[in-house]
Amino acid sequence: MTDQKYSELAIEKIAKTKINDVDFDNINFGRKFTDHMFYCDFIDGAWQQPKIVPYQPMTLEPSARALHYGQAVFEGMKAYKDDNGNAFLFRPEDNHRRINISAARLAMPEFPKEYxxxxxxxxxxxxxDWIKPGVGNSLYVRPFMFAIDPAIAAAPSEAYRFMIICSPAKAYYTSKIRVLFSEKYSRSADGGVGYAKAAGNYAAQFYPTGLAQKRGYQQIIWTDAKTHEFLEEAGTMNIFFRVNDTLLTAPISDRILDGITRKSVIQLAEDSNIPVEVRRVTVSEIKEAATNGSLKEIFGAGTAAVISPISAFEHGGEVFEIPDTENSYALRLKKQLLDIQHNLSEDKHGWRYEVK
Known part of the structure; x- marks a missing residue:
């Protein structure tokens, strides 16, 4: 990235807030947005002056390359507020680093950390004021970047827009979920873009996930594209398996997203002396563990989902119910994570970033 002098942030405030029109006790995830949004355009080889303006529709050329060739990446992060009114972000520099990794894979420019x-x-x-206190409340923050160059030649765009919008949120999943182990469809393949938060990754999984939902499952746990023998991640979460007292999770690769919540869960587990094995996990060993009773828990971990227990899975026409377990790792780790995020406990790893 070319060295670039930081431009002063331009701000336009909204004339009247929308916050009084929002029922914060009854929020559908990702449907309501805060008063302002951030954006910055990349034109003529350089990032222009960054701006914050009232949340509003924007004009886009029908020929914008993002609409034709899918150059679009995004991030998911959250802000929290403690009982004293202090606001915090969780590991925001990791989100900045990851969106630039995603951008590089799609031949898009890196966005400056200062901006x-x-x-x-x-x-x-x-x-x-849109960040409500109390465990379970948060402000979901969505940074994203897409190609805006008005040209339909099959080539990388020459212009981009980076934006941040925000949406008040409660729990993404309100109860335990049921999943299907994939036997046919794949989320990503070796050498592909599975490790990037590319918009197309999510579009491609909607169809098979929809098929699973018709059968009563909320999510698919994806398997490797070559053999479908190894369990990798779900559509909105990295996945953990507890066999006896050990947590298993797949290693990151060019197929699997380097989840920030995933990394945090591994660290918290190690802090609690919970054995963690980061290795390839086979469908057969999890089915065997479910059969012999050594499979104690499966749970997902992600920014929106936080930590979500899984109550059952299906594979090969067999359904395996996962009974509740005493001393749930999922519930223990979720409480530890939320307590750090809401400033209710010590943050010895420096993950909490206070907004001052």
């Missing part, structure tokens, strides 16, 4: 952090924290301060 990202200044725009993000200023936006949080301006829309701070």
């Amino acid at each position: 990202f952090m200044e725009g993000l924290t200023t936006l949080m301060k301006m829309d701070k």
Whole structure:
């Protein structure tokens, strides 16, 4: 990335807040948005002046390359508020690092860290009232970038827009979920873009997930594209398996997203002396563990989902119910994570980032 001098952030405040029109006790995830949004355009080989303006529709050419060739990446992160009214982000620099990794894979320019952090924290301060205190409440933050160059030649765009929008959120899953182990469809393949948060990754999984939902399953746990023998991740979560007292999870690769919640769960487990094995996990060993009773838990971990227990899975026409277990790792690790995020416990790893 070419060295670039930081431009002063331009701010336009909304004339009247929308917050009084929102029922925060009854929120559908990702449907309501805060008063302001951040954006910055990449034109003529350089990022332009970053801006915060009222949340509003935008004009886009029908020929914008994102609409034709899918150059679009995004991130998911959250802001929290403690009982004293202080606002916090969780590991935001990791999100900045990861969106640039995703951008590079799709031949898009990196977004400067100074622009990202200044725009993000200023936006949080301006829309701070949208962050509600209390465990279970949060503000979901969506940074994203897409190609805006009005040209339909099959080539990387020459212009891009980076944006951040925010949406008040409660729990993504309100109860335990049931999953299907994939036997046919694949999320990603070796050498592909599975490790990037590319928009197309999610579009491609909607169809098979829809088929699973018609059968009563909320998510698919994807298997490797070559043999379908190894369990990898779900559509919205990295996956953990507890066999006896050991946690198993797949290693990151060019097929699997380097989840920030995943990394945090592994660290918290190690802090609690819970054995963790980061290795390839086979369908057959999990089915065998479910049969002999050594499979104690399966749970997903992700920004939106936080930690979501899984109550059953199906594979090969067999359904395996997972009974509740005492001393649930999922519930213990979820409480530890939420307590750190909401400033209710010590943050010895420096994950909590106060918005001042």
